[in-house]
Structure formats: structure tokens, C-alpha cells
Amino acid sequence: MARCGGLLGVAEDSTGRVVLAGAPLGNTGDASQRLRDILTTADVVAAEDTRRLARLARDLGVTVGGRIVSYFEGNEERRTPELVEALRAGQTVAVVTDGGMPSVSDPGYRLVRAALDAGFPVTAAPGPSAVTTALALSGLPSDRFVFEGFLPRSGSARRSRLRELAAEPRTLILFEAPHRVGDALADLVATFGPERPAAICRELTKTYEEIRRGTLSELADGAAAVPPRGEITLVLGGAPVTAAERPADDVLRAAVAGREAAGDSRRDAITAVATAHGLRRREVYALVHSDQ
Template identity: 40%
Template sequence: MQIQSSFNDEAGKLYLVPTPIGNLKDMTLRAKETLENVDLIAAEDTRTTGKLLGLLGIETSGKLVSFHEFNAKEKAPELVTQILAGHSLAQVSDAGMPVISDPGYELVQSAIAANIAVVSLPGPAAFTTALIASGLTAQPFTYYGFLPRKKKQQTDFLTEISRQKETAIFYEAPHRIRATLANLGETVGLNRQVVVARELTKLHEEYLRGTVAELIEHFETVEPRGEMVVLMGGYVESEKPTATLAELAVVVDQLVEDGQSKKDAIGQVARHAHLSKKELYDYYHNQPRE
């Protein structure tokens, strides 16, 4: 066990500074003051951070250094050397909290190893912002970051967590949300409650609440836009099927579009909706649909 109660008195400090996830008014006074006073600011994207600092009236000349996921391992020792030399350093990501699905872990680890004080400032994070307004159980919950992108890896992961009873939260990009919802239907079932929160704290903020089937149907006709937080309700033993045949048919269409045969897609959807395959087959092939 490592107990760190004293630090290198000659070294500077590492400040982990959150930035707004959308609305610039969410910048705290303490965060602004810290960025004004530190010697260096390690930024995920210096252009993005430069614009933010400019809007806040903070001078950036000579302070901004690049620190992102592709150079983090090489850059962290250099930044620690600067802190050990007495320079104070703030680390920021493009939006939200450093380290949370953003760069920062390597730098924090290196600073701790060098006996440098690490100061974490509180601030906005998209997943907690979405959670408290989702209507789903707020505790316990598990945050998973970004889901695997490849279909098999994603469905294997979703199958693994499908019977967990806590709320599950992950981030998703708009161009992948349809495939992810289809994979949720395949693994956790079409009747599981989900919430998709998009454009949080911005002008077009929106919470879409419903079953997996209902969200799949929604995005059949609405073009997904904006970065998204997906929240999935926990597994409930007594969960009753709620998806209609029309909603199930839309899911079949999505799976067919993703490359499955109609026969396999109907069988899969019927199984997860607790229906007979014949009932869904007859509806799918005989009911007129747009």
C-alpha cells in the first residue's frame, strides 16, 4: 500500500483541470484562476484549448504544450521533469475531466512516482451529467467509457454485462449509434430500458428515453447528430416484453442491413423478445410496412 502524505517541496504541482463539455458558463472560477496562474498547460488539442483560453481572457503565450493519447507515454516524463524543476503544470482535455476517457493517466502515474503533488479540481463530466437526468437508477452504476468498435468484440462485451443490475453508461459516436443499438437488442434484449443523451449542456441538448426497440425505431427516421452518452438500465428478473411487432420488424430490418439473413435476424429478434419465431416471421413477411 502506498501512502503519500508528503511531497517534493522544491517541485511544482500537477493540476487536473476540467473544462466545459459544451456550455462555457460551466467553467468554474477556480479552474479559470488555476489556468491563469500555472506556468504550463498540457492540452489534448492546443487549438481547442487556445480558443477556450482566449474566450476566458487567459494569456497563452509560451504556456501551451501538446499532450494527447498518441504522445502521452513519451511526453509524460518530459512534463514531470518540468514540474520537478519547480514549474506548475495544469493538464486539460478538450472537454470534461482529464483521465476520464481522455489523456492524463500516464501523467498522473508519473507524477505520483516522482512524489509530486497531484491536485484534482472538480468539474463537469458527460456521464454523470447524463446519469442524474436520465431517470434510471443513479446508484449503483458502472461507467465503461467507449465500447469496443468491432461487432464481435462489442457483442461479447455487452453479453458479459447483460445481467448486471446496475445502470451501465458508455459513450458513443453518432455514426455508430444505430449499430450499437442493434447490438444491444441482440445481447440484452429489445425491451431493456435505455437513454441516449446528446449535445449535453448545448443549445440542442436532448434526452431520448425508451426501450432498445423504440430507440432503434427512432433512429431509423432521425439522423444521429452530436456526441452521445448511452445509459442502459440494469437487468430486472421480472422484465416483461413491451416491444410491438412493428418495432421488432424495424430491428430485423436493421440486422439485415448489417448483413444478417432475414431468417437469422428474425430468429434472433424473436428469441430476445420472448416471441415465437413463427409469429414474428408471419408479421414480417405479411404486414405492409413503409
């Protein structure tokens, strides 16, 4: 089928396609040439905020060549069928959010799913991501992590969700609104404990970028004294695995050997065993290779 052709799943004829275009988090110097090209050539640009899109295009010195439509949480469900019709007409539809990659806690997923279900190709012009940027800057372990998006807005629902996440051994990444971050940190102290290491990342790549690192209690105290402003990404250290919970070295080695015997590569076996027991991959790797 033509709609499935090409290395990136992009049709070789005039069939419509969706392009998820990564936008700068704040510093326009991070914009790729592909983003510039997509803004110039796409038939339709679905923007989370059309005013921000106009500002971005102006800052990049490009002219949006196609039709601009708003595409945000409030109209995403209603507008998605309209965009699928544009695909049926052979048009390229680009999705651009206020910053970062579309569909990651931002508009885009509904269109991706609808386009794929209708047989149209979806590709990306990759760009910055607040998730991986904050993780890299946090100073916390980055080999295994979980992204949870936004916490529930109400206090009771938020605390309930945090109790479910408290035992997660992997580094945890959350988004939070500036006016709720103080309450969120207070709930994190209560559920994760005051000594859990964490980082507050705000205004990433912008003029007033700030990374606050410390324990949850320290960050909660700091947020109460000087409430963080700007877009917030929270990065939290994983729950520690106690000696009582950790299987013996021989048990871990045997688990890896069993997976290898079942057909897993050693790399996959080590990763699976580490994940199953909430351990760092490098720890299980060292155990397996120290026995050789």
C-alpha cells in the same frame, strides 16, 4: 516529505505538481473560477486539443500564462516523461481535455500515475463530467452505476463485451462515437433485449442538447431514422433481478446481521449485501428496518 504535504497532497514548497482541470462540456458558463485561475497561472498546460484550448481561453476572457503543449492519445505515452521533467523543475502542470474531467476516457491517467510514482502531488480543479450529467438526466436509477467508457470498435468485439455486461444489475453508462451509435444500439437490442430502458444523451449542456429516453428498440429505431449527431453518452437500465434469483427476505436480513457481527457498520453491511445480490440498496435497507 515536502512532496506529500498539505491537505490536498500539494507541496508547500516549490515542488512541481499536476492539476487535473475540469473543462466545460460545451457551455462555457459552467467553467469554474479555479479553471480560469489554473489556465492563467500554470507553468505548463497540457491540452488534448490546443486549438480548443485557445478557443476556451478566448471565451473565458483569460490568457494562458504558461507553455502550451498538446497531450492526446497519440502522443500521451511519449510526452508524459517530458511533463514529469517539468515537475522535477518545480513547475505546475495543468491537464485540460476537450470537455469534462481529464483521465476519464480522456488523456491524464498516464501522467497521474507517473507523477505519483515519482513522488509528485496530484490534485484537481473539479468540473463537469458527462458521466454523472448524463446519469442524472437519464431518468434511470442513479444510486448505483457502472461506467464502461467506449465500447470496442469492431462489431464482434463489441457484441462480445456487451454479452459480458448484459446481466449487470446496476445502471450502465457508455460513451459512443456518433457514427457507431446506430450499430451499438442494434447490438444492445440483440444482447440486452428490446425492452431494456435506456437514454441517449447528446451535446450535453450545448445549444442542441437532446436526451432521448425509451426502450432500446425505440431508441434503435429512432437512431436509424434520425442518426444522433454530436458527442454521445448512453445510459442503460440495469438487468432486472428475477424472483428466482433473489434471496428470501430472511436470508438477506441474516447476511446483513452477519456482516454487522463481523464489524461492518450497518450502512456498509446493507450496501455490501445489496451489491452482492444485484439489489437496490434501499430495498435491503427497508427489509432490515421493517424487522425492528
